[in-house]
Amino acid sequence: MKRKFAWVLAIGITGVLAVCAGGAAIAAWAWNRAQVETIGQVDFTTRMAIPPLAPSHVDSRGRRVFDLRAQAGRHDFGAGRPASTWGFNGDYLGPTLRAKRGEQVLVNVRNDLDAPTTVHWHGMHLPAAMDGGPHQPIRPGTTWSPTWTIDQAAATLWYHPHLHQSTEEHVYRGLAGMFILDDEPSAALDLPDEYGVDDVPVIVQDKKFRGDGELDSSGSTGGMGVLGDTIAVNGTVGAYHEVATQRLRMRLLNASSGRVFNFGFSDDRDFALIGTDGGLLPQPYQTSRIQLAPGERAEIVVTMRPAERVVLRSYPPDLGTNFLNERFAGGDDAFDVLQLRAADSLVPRAPVPGKLADVPRMDESSAVHVREFTLSGHEINGHKMDMGRVDQVVAKDTAEVWEVHNNDGQPHSFHVHDVQFQVLGGDGPLAGWKDTVYVPANSTRRLIMRFTDYADPDTPYMFHCHMLYHEDRGMMGQFVVVEPGQQPGRPEHHHG
Numbered sequence: 056m057k058r059k060f061a062w063v064l065a066i067g068i069t070g071v072l073a074v075c076a077g078g079a080a081i082a083a084w085a086w087n088r089a090q091v092e093t094i095g096q097v098d099f100t101t102r103m104a105i106p107p108l109a110p111s112h113v114d115s116r117g118r119r120v121f122d123l124r125a126q127a128g129r130h131d132f133g134a135g136r137p138a139s140t141w142g143f144n145g146d147y148l149g150p151t152l153r154a155k156r157g158e159q160v161l162v163n164v165r166n167d168l169d170a171p172t173t174v175h176w177h178g179m180h181l182p183a184a185m186d187g188g189p190h191q192p193i194r195p196g197t198t199w200s201p202t203w204t205i206d207q208a209a210a211t212l213w214y215h216p217h218l219h220q221s222t223e224e225h226v227y228r229g230l231a232g233m234f235i236l237d238d239e240p241s242a243a244l245d246l247p248d249e250y251g252v253d254d255v256p257v258i259v260q261d262k263k264f265r266g267d268g269e270l271d272s273s274g275s276t277g278g279m280g281v282l283g284d285t286i287a288v289n290g291t292v293g294a295y296h297e298v299a300t301q302r303l304r305m306r307l308l309n310a311s312s313g314r315v316f317n318f319g320f321s322d323d324r325d326f327a328l329i330g331t332d333g334g335l336l337p338q339p340y341q342t343s344r345i346q347l348a349p350g351e352r353a354e355i356v357v358t359m360r361p362a363e364r365v366v367l368r369s370y371p372p373d374l375g376t377n378f379l380n381e382r383f384a385g386g387d388d389a390f391d392v393l394q395l396r397a398a399d400s401l402v403p404r405a406p407v408p409g410k411l412a413d414v415p416r417m418d419e420s421s422a423v424h425v426r427e428f429t430l431s432g433h434e435i436n437g438h439k440m441d442m443g444r445v446d447q448v449v450a451k452d453t454a455e456v457w458e459v460h461n462n463d464g465q466p467h468s469f470h471v472h473d474v475q476f477q478v479l480g481g482d483g484p485l486a487g488w489k490d491t492v493y494v495p496a497n498s499t500r501r502l503i504m505r506f507t508d509y510a511d512p513d514t515p516y517m518f519h520c521h522m523l524y525h526e527d528r529g530m531m532g533q534f535v536v537v538e539p540g541q542q543p544g545r546p547e548h549h550h551g
């Protein structure tokens with residue numbers, strides 16, 4: 056009896072060991088495969104594309120009119136084999152829109168794709184019906200013409216589709232662009248401001264390619280959607296930019312699906328962080344790293360020495376999750392992003408001003424309401440996105456505190472439409488206006504914001520995780536802004 060038991064035990068242990076060895080091998084393979092590092096491996100052979108400034112004209116009613124056309128095309132990312140892509144007014148990405156505070160803009164967005172899409176003005180304060188979220192689909196062959204008056208601080212905003220459950224695919228294929236806002240106080244500052252020369256858009260995205268050169272949109276094992284192994288800047292892989300001035304302003308936009316970047320330079324030099332999502336900071340913040348989650352922007356000014364070459368990198372981001380989630384969500388990845396090539400002699404430029412913008416701190420005591428948002432399992436407060444359900448009703452002209460909890464240990468970035476918020480207790484990169492903020496695992500961000508100017512009980516704005524895969528899977532909700540005392544209406548449920 057005893058001997059038989061020993062045999063059973065021995066066979067059992069051998070079996071377990073065999074399964075473990077197989078499992079361990081698979082785990083080790085997956086573990087190794089999950090990491091991407093391109094430091095020192097990128098040939099910077101292609102000049103960085105600069106998205107053109109979108110032409111505009113002022114119509115008889117004084118509105119600045121832009122035309123965008125979503126279209127299919129083929130784009131060569133640099134490998135010599137073009138991929139099928141989508142773009143605005145071109146094959147990939149879109150032109151940079153630019154307008155001044157106080158101007159009324161009108162954008163004719165024509166959809167020449169064979170699928171419905173939308174265009175959302177990320178970071179813009181505007182009426183809900185103009186917001187371009189899932190309630191404003193643009194059917195193939197039609198044109199949508201939102202109009203609103205720019206009334207917010209100078210900032211680097213952007214635009215991208217927001218189609219129900221399909222945002223990731225539309226952005227990944229190439230539908231995105233920058234929207235730069237100017238105002239008088241920022242124009243009076245001595246900052247680099249020559250577009251495409253010493254003030255450059257830097258739209259950073261990670262891509263994956265199939266063997267035939269086409270974009271690979273398959274999701275990662277870590278539940279983060281597409282995590283690519285190749286970096287494109289303004290649609291250019293292996294990009295360099297020639298610098299002719301002593302100081303270069305870069306408008307960094309993380310337009311990836313789910314990848315968090317932690318930008319810094321190859322020699323670890325300091326740079327000045329001058330602005331975040333919603334505008335300039337009160338004063339420049341000297342740092343050697345700026346981490347951006349999908350949807351976030353940063354304006355930096357870097358000082359160059361004659362004839363040098365320095366590489367903008369993404370170092371392993373701090374995702375604040377456990378080592379396993381960290382690994383499979385890109386937390387161990389590092390990339391060479393963009394090479395800067397300084398001319399032999401550089402045009403001198405003034406140092407960055409010590410004072411940039413007035414950003415009055417919002418006081419918590421001004422908030423009339425505290426709302427809780429728990430992010431977990433592709434849901435917010437236990438609900439998946441439902442276009443027919445209004446999740447939150449906010450009274451116009453009030454301030455609120457939104458407490459955002461990350462409860463599932465996954466990386467999430469929280470974005471609110473229509474407003475720029477402040478992070479309570481935020482300093483450094485969190486000292487200014489934000490519309491998207493990274494929420495580390497098992498932690499809480501407390502945001503304060505004021506809802507002004509526009510009320511519409513029937514048309515919701517969105518709040519959501521800006522990891523596009525999470526958003527598409529349902530990690531999104533809707534709020535309406537109403538006149539005080541007004542009841543919310545019932546939003547329509549649109550189908551693409």
Ligand code: C2O
Pocket residue numbers: 175177215217350470472517519521
């Ligand atoms: Cu950048 Cu709701 O989006």
Ligand code: CU
Pocket residue numbers: 175176177178470471472
């Ligand atoms: Cu947005």
Ligand code: CU
Pocket residue numbers: 465466467468520521522525526530
């Ligand atoms: Cu998320």
